[in-house]
Amino acid sequence: MTEITVVFFASLKESLGVGQCQAAGEFPMTIKELKQILAAQLNNGEALQALGIQASIDYEFARDADVIPSRVKEVAFFPPVTGG
Amino acid sequence: MISVQQEDFNVAELYQQLLLDNKTGAVAMFVGLVREFSDLSPDDCAFELEHYPGMTEHNLQSIVDEAKSRWTLQDVRVVHRVGRLSISDQIVFVGVSSSHRAEAFKACDFIMDYLKSRAAFWKKETQGNSSHWVEANEKDGISLDRWK
Numbered sequence: 001m002t003e004i005t006v007v008f009f010a011s012l013k014e015s016l017g018v019g020q021c022q023a024a025g026e027f028p029m030t031i032k033e034l035k036q037i038l039a040a041q042l043n044n045g046e047a048l049q050a051l052g053i054q055a056s057i058d059y060e061f062a063r064d065a066d067v068i069p070s071r072v073k074e075v076a077f078f079p080p081v082t083g084g
Numbered sequence: 085m086i087s088v089q090q091e092d093f094n095v096a097e098l099y100q101q102l103l104l105d106n107k108t109g110a111v112a113m114f115v116g117l118v119r120e121f122s123d124l125s126p127d128d129c130a131f132e133l134e135h136y137p138g139m140t141e142h143n144l145q146s147i148v149d150e151a152k153s154r155w156t157l158q159d160v161r162v163v164h165r166v167g168r169l170s171i172s173d174q175i176v177f178v179g180v181s182s183s184h185r186a187e188a189f190k191a192c193d194f195i196m197d198y199l200k201s202r203a204a205f206w207k208k209e210t211q212g213n214s215s216h217w218v219e220a221n222e223k224d225g226i227s228l229d230r231w232k
Contacts, residue, residue, distance in 0.1 A: 084175070084196060
């Protein structure tokens with residue numbers, strides 16, 4: 001069992017009520033699998049399953065099927081970006 | 085040079101920094117500003133930019149590197165502000181210098197297009213007592229198709 005750091009931003013952070021958490025599981029696993037673990041672990045965790053929620057693995061944008069390696073530093077979830 | 089910062093930036097200074105002695109033939113620059121988004125007085129409106137420290141800089145560097153691989157450029161400067169801003173404040177600067185105008189125009193346009201869709205920033209608008217996160221514009225995603 002490995003524990004990793006997961007961070008949240010913007011409206012998703014407000015919906016979940018936390019900016020960061022630790023997630024434990026058997027890595028490697030996919031972004032989709034991590035979402036399911038977090039959805040059960042966090043209050044209002046279903047917000048992670050909302051359409052358009054994006055993810056990153058160590059600062060690289062990631063899709064649901066992308067695999068999180070066991071030596072990952074940080075995974076993030078956030079709504080579509082709106083800079084510029 | 086890439087900078088994510090709270091402080092305002094000086095366009096004239098950034099322009100000077102883009103010039104290469106006797107070599108630069110073209111400079112293209114873009115400045116994004118906070119425009120009015122409510123009928124309320126500007127004093128009753130606030131605008132906030134959140135970012136993902138570390139990832140944002142990583143995203144911007146990747147975008148600039150991609151622009152440099154596509155066009156022959158002399159220098160690129162990107163400055164993006166974060167934190168609380170007011171109506172009419174400057175948000176973002178993209179400047180590109182090159183020998184010829186076509187490369188400078190294209191690279192500046194490319195960098196802004198990718199910055200809108202592939203850099204970890206989020207805008208929040210406040211009007212009086214009510215706040216909302218700005219939703220992504222579908223057109224920004226479609227605009228990326230031009231570069232594929």
